Amino acid sequence: MPAASPAAEAPSDAALIAAWRGGDEQAASELVRRHARALARFLAGAGANDADLDDLVQETFIKAFRAIEGFRGQCQFRTWLFTIGGNVVRDAGRRAARRKVVALSEDLRSPEGDPQAVAEATEAEQRLNEGLQRLTRLQREVFLLRAQQGLEYDEIAAALGTTGGAARVHYHHAVRRLKEWLT
C-alpha cells in the first residue's frame, strides 16, 4: 500500500468546506484552527479592539459558515474570510460608537487598556496602527492583504470585487499616506 500523500493527511480548504456543507462540524473546527491566527492578525490591523479580538474572530467564522453558499472559489477561503472580517470589525465599531462607552477612534486605533499588549507592541507598530485607521477602508484592507498577508493583486481584487489595477492604485495611495504619517 503506498504511503499516504500529504494531501490526504491535510484535506484542502475546499474539501473541508464541502464536508461542513454536508454537516461535518469537525470540518468547521479544522478550518477555524487553520485560519484563526491569520484572521486575528488581519482584524488587529483592520482596527479591532484588542480586548474583543477573540470574539470578533469567532463572529467572523460564524458569519462565514452561515454565508458559505456565497463562496464560489473566486479567491482563497482565507482571503474571503478577511473580507467578512473587515465587515465584522466595521459593525463592531458602529456598535461601540452607539454605546458611546469608549470613543471609536480611540478604542480601535491602539491596544491601549491592555498592559500586556502595550508592552508587546512596539512604538512603530502602534504608529502604524494609528496610520492605518486614517486610511479609507479599501486602502487599509488592500494594504493589509498585500503587505501583511502577502497576497497578489489579482487575489486581492477578486476578494474585494475590484480590478488588479485598482487594487494596485489603492495600495500605493496607502503606502504614500502611511509613510507621511510615520515620518
Place this chain on the structure above:
Amino acid sequence: MNEHELETLARGLGTARADRVDVERIARGVVAGLRQAPAGWRILWLRPATLRIAAVLVLLLGAGLLWRARVPPAAPVHPDHYIYEDLNGLSSDELRDVLSTLDQTLQDASPLPADDDLNDLSPDQLRAVLRSIEG
C-alpha cells in the same frame, strides 16, 4: 521610513496579539454558535429590509380585505347559463307546464302563440319558443 521598512513592519503587525488567541476556544464557540441559530430564517427575519417588505405586504393585504368588505361584487352581466340548457331532458308535458307558468309574460310578449296553440307544438318547437323568450 522607506517602503521596504514599512512592509516589514506591516508583516509583523498583530502577530503578538494573534499568538494569544485561544484557537480551540474559538473553534468550540463557532460550532456552538452554528448549532444555536438555524441559519437562514432567523437571520433573514432580523434584517430590516425583510421586516419592511413583510410590513408592506400586511398593509396591502389588509387594504385589499377592507376594499372587498366595503365594495359589493358587481352582478354578472350575463347569467352563467341559459334556461334552455336545462330543457333538453324534459318531455312535452313538462315543457308545457313550464310554459304555462310564463303565460302572462308570453301573452305580453306579443308574437308568441296563445296557450291553446302550445298543445300543437312539438318538443323542438316548444324549445324554440323558450329560446326566443330568453333572447
